[in-house]
Amino acid sequence: MGFERLGRATGTVRATHRVIRERFGSRRSRRSGLVGLPEPQANAERLARILERNILPFWYPGAIDVEHGGYLLHHDQRGNWLGHVPKGIVSQARTLWFFSRLAERSPNPERYLGAAQTGFEFVRDRLWDGTHGGFFWEVESDGSAPLKADKHMYGQAFGLYALCAFAQASGSAQAQALATELVGLLESHARDAAFGGYREFLRRDWSTPSDPVPDYRNNSDPSRKTQDTHLHLLEAYTAYCRLTGDALAKRRLTELVLILASTVQRQHAGVATDVHDAGWRPLPVPAHEQVVYGHELEKIWLLTQASAVVDLAPALLVGCYRSWFSVAHDRAYDRRRGGFFSRGCIGQPAHVRDKLWWVQAEGLLAALQMFVHTGDAHYYAIFCHTLDWIEVQQADWTHGDWHRAIAPSGAVRGNKADAWKTPYHNGRAMIECLVLLGGGTELATDR
Known part of the structure; x- marks a missing residue:
């Protein structure tokens, strides 16, 4: 049993596999523009190779802090560790999420549950505010004291996402209880009943700042709301609803779907x-008139997941997905x-042209999800072309992981590793693309 494990667990993914099999049937493929493109199994093998031989060896076991707990996330371009630095909730939670999800997908979960356990214990014991609840933004490298103690909902979102993933993978009742406590705090203190969504930056005791102060993400006005934070709140509430089935959380998740699909859009x-x-x-x-194309693409998969949890038919948002992908493709591909x-x-056209x-x-991940939604070979071709770029250029086969x-x-x-660069984005893309393709390839390290 390999990567197909999770894929067999949901009807949505089984339907995905059926769509892909149908599109690659010999007669249908000749009519649908798929001739000449790699078969799904060939791409699954490429994805598995990147995950098991490029991404995973960089982070496991080298990123585990055996002295203080949590993860060591301070490595230069060549993968050399640069020494202890403060540990933040965003990077620690993202790495905890990765090891938890990997454990859930692996036929040998104990290998990665140990790595997840050390992250969970650090998040629980050092980053959790034992006085007021919720997560500190940043603590000393050994977790001995908070350095940035106020509550940013971006950090709370990733904390919730990681707790749910660890609970799902390990069955930890403690992680689930902490996730439920955190959702209660978000609903009690951060929820904006008047305008919808969540206030993004609050003091350590969850009070509203009395004067405008910069938050931890270079936002000079803490009353502002961002697509980015709400995108990750949607991600976290999706995971929490999957874990618990909580009715209130599902209502909030439905609202977050509306915010991301409509409210934040520039309709013109x-x-x-x-x-x-x-x-x-x-x-x-001018500073806020820019499009971050990664967010336009990321929304497609995250909203697909959220919509399934709240029982929205996929067809209801496919028009939005087409629009976002089309703009990203036309302007930034x-x-x-x-x-x-x-x-x-x-x-x-994109003027910041770094990749x-x-x-x-x-x-x-967005391109493959669009192929699943539509059956249009155009999206599968973009998926294959992007995978070519990643495999040959973005992945660093000498020093490990991907070039920033x-x-x-x-x-x-x-x-290669710091407060913002973790195995979350690229690890998730490999795992979830394998889920969409039907998996079927074991990690070599699990054999």
Whole structure:
């Protein structure tokens, strides 16, 4: 039993496998534009190779902090560890999520549950605020004291996502109870009943800042709402609803689907911008008139997952998905070499043309999800082309994991691991693309 384990668990994924099998039937493939493209099994083997030989060896076991708990996430471009640095909820939770999801998918879960357990214990014992509840933003490297103690909902979202993944993989009642406590705090203190969504930045005791202060994400006004934070709240509530079936959480998740599919959209442009005021009016200043193409792509898979949890028919949002993918493809896709550029102004080609690791990961998963939704070979071709780029260029087969950024010149830059670079984006893309393709390939390390 290999990567197909989770795929067999849901009717949605079984239907996905049926669509792909039908599209690759000999007669149908000749009519549908799939001739000449790799078969699903060939691509599954490529994905598994990247996961097991490129991503996983970089993070396991080397990222496990055997001295202080949690994960060591401070490595240079060549993978050299640069020493202890503070540990934040976002990066620790993302890495905990990765090992938890890997354990859920693996025929040998104990191998990765141990790695997940050390992350869970650090999150529970060091990053959780024992006085007021919720997660600190950042603590000392040994977890001895909080360095940034206020509550940012971006961090709470990733904490919730990781707790749910660990509970799902391990059966931990303690992790589930902590997730339920966190959802209660979010609903009691951060929920905006007037305008919908959540207030994003609160003090350590969950009170509203009395004066405008910068939050931990370079936002000068804590009353603002962002697509980015709400996208990850949607991700976290999806996981929590799957874990518990909680009725209130499902209602909130339905609202988050509406926010991401409609409220944050610039209807004239077919895409969203990130920063809004408390009433969801976009901020009309040049710095906020840019499109982050990775978010437009990431939304497709995350909203597909959320919609399934709240029983929305996939067809209801496929038009939105087509629009977002089309804009990203038209404005930010490298038709010659494959892969997606980073960002650009509304209605203009991408002007930040570095290829970031996380954008390639989200683009790959979005393209395959679009093929599943539509059966259109155009999306499968983009999936294959993007995978070509990742396999040959973005993946660093010498030092491990993926290059953080590749400039148009081909120059690579950036750390391999830090507060923002973890195995979350690219690890998830490999795992979830394998789920969509039907898996069937075991990790070599599990044999």
